[in-house]
Amino acid sequence: MTSLPFAEVQLLRAEIAAAAARLIAQDGADYGSAKRKAARQILGESHGNEQLLPDNAQIENEVRLYHALFQADSQPARLFQLRTVAVQVMEELERFNPFLTGAVLNGTAGPHDDIHLQLFADSAKDVEIYLLNKNLTVDISESPHFKGPRFEPVETVSFLWRQEGVHAALYDLDDLRGALKARSDGKPLRADLAGVRALLISNPLTVQDHEEK
Numbered sequence: 001m002t003s004l005p006f007a008e009v010q011l012l013r014a015e016i017a018a019a020a021a022r023l024i025a026q027d028g029a030d031y032g033s034a035k036r037k038a039a040r041q042i043l044g045e046s047h048g049n050e051q052l053l054p055d056n057a058q059i060e061n062e063v064r065l066y067h068a069l070f071q072a073d074s075q076p077a078r079l080f081q082l083r084t085v086a087v088q089v090m091e092e093l094e095r096f097n098p099f100l101t102g103a104v105l106n107g108t109a110g111p112h113d114d115i116h117l118q119l120f121a122d123s124a125k126d127v128e129i130y131l132l133n134k135n136l137t138v139d140i141s142e143s144p145h146f147k148g149p150r151f152e153p154v155e156t157v158s159f160l161w162r163q164e165g166v167h168a169a170l171y172d173l174d175d176l177r178g179a180l181k182a183r184s185d186g187k188p189l190r191a192d193l194a195g196v197r198a199l200l201i202s203n204p205l206t207v208q209d210h211e212e213k
Contacts, residue, residue, distance in 0.1 A: 009052060015042050017054035021062035025071065028112025031056050063108045071110060079109050082164065083200055086115045089161045090193045093168070096121040096130075097176060099190035105199075106187065114165035118146070118179065118190060124155045124170040131159060143169045146189070147178060 004012075019038035023029040029037070035053055043052065067075040082104045090098040102116035103109040121127050131138050139158040145151035146169075156169045171179070179190060191199070 004052075012042065012052050013054040013058065016052070017058045017062045018066075020054070020059045021066045024059070024063050024108075025066045025110050028110075031059055035059065060106065060108055063103075063110075067108065067110065075110055078111055079104070079107060080200070080203075082109050082113065082115055083196060085162045085164045085166075086117075087193065087196050087200065089115065089166055090117065090196060092134075092161075093117070093119060093127075093130075094193060096127055097173075097192075098168070099179065099192055100196050101190045105191055105196075114167055115161075117166065117168040118171055119168050120171045120173050120176040120179070122173055127168070127170055128157060131157060136160070143167075146171075147175075 016035065016038045019041055020029075020031070020034040023034040023037060024031065035056075039053055043049070083100075086100050086104055090100065097120040099118045099120075100115070101118055103113045104115050119127055128138060128140070136159045141156045141158065142153040143156040145154055154169050154171055156167055158165065158167045160166070188195070
């Protein structure tokens with residue numbers, strides 16, 4: 001494929017990132033599928049140039065911008081609600097070392113987002129039995145390991161808590177040692193219960209928006 005000038009590559013990446021952000025904010029698409037669909041919309045079905053695709057950090061920034069421009073009256077309260085429920089379910093699952101991840105942690109969660117947790121336990125079965133004993137309906141699937149594709153996918157349990165969807169990836173206790181690394185931009189990849197409580201306390205604007213609703 002003919003190489004493009006750097007400025008044109010940057011412009012195409014920005015267009016794709018903005019289009020992907022709309023799909024995420026409006027339809028609840030995941031980052032991977034939103035990125036691919038946006039690329040097809042802008043570059044055509046047969047573009048095949050991975051170098052033109054924006055990274056997830058660029059798309060995340062565009063999601064934040066979309067919320068600020070089009071959902072400023074509703075997204076903060078929605079985020080507060082999800083983080084509040086996340087604290088409640090993490091308190092319930094505290095024995096399994098829960099960590100919050102994803103859009104509810106990084107602040108980009110909108111109307112279509114669920115709560116994503118990572119649990120670190122001696123046995124995945126212990127978590128499943130605990131949830132079933134709480135009379136919860138549990139669906140079981142798999143999620144990619146946070147350490148990358150070289151590692152086996154991990155079992156994931158999905159259930160409703162306070163009418164919000166929760167997806168908890170089940171890791172071994174040994175995985176906890178590698179779970180506290182930050183992203184390349186310094187932002188946390190996951191937060192424990194104390195960290196999520198701190199997010200609620202330290203964001204008075206979100207609290208105010210929630211009370212007004």
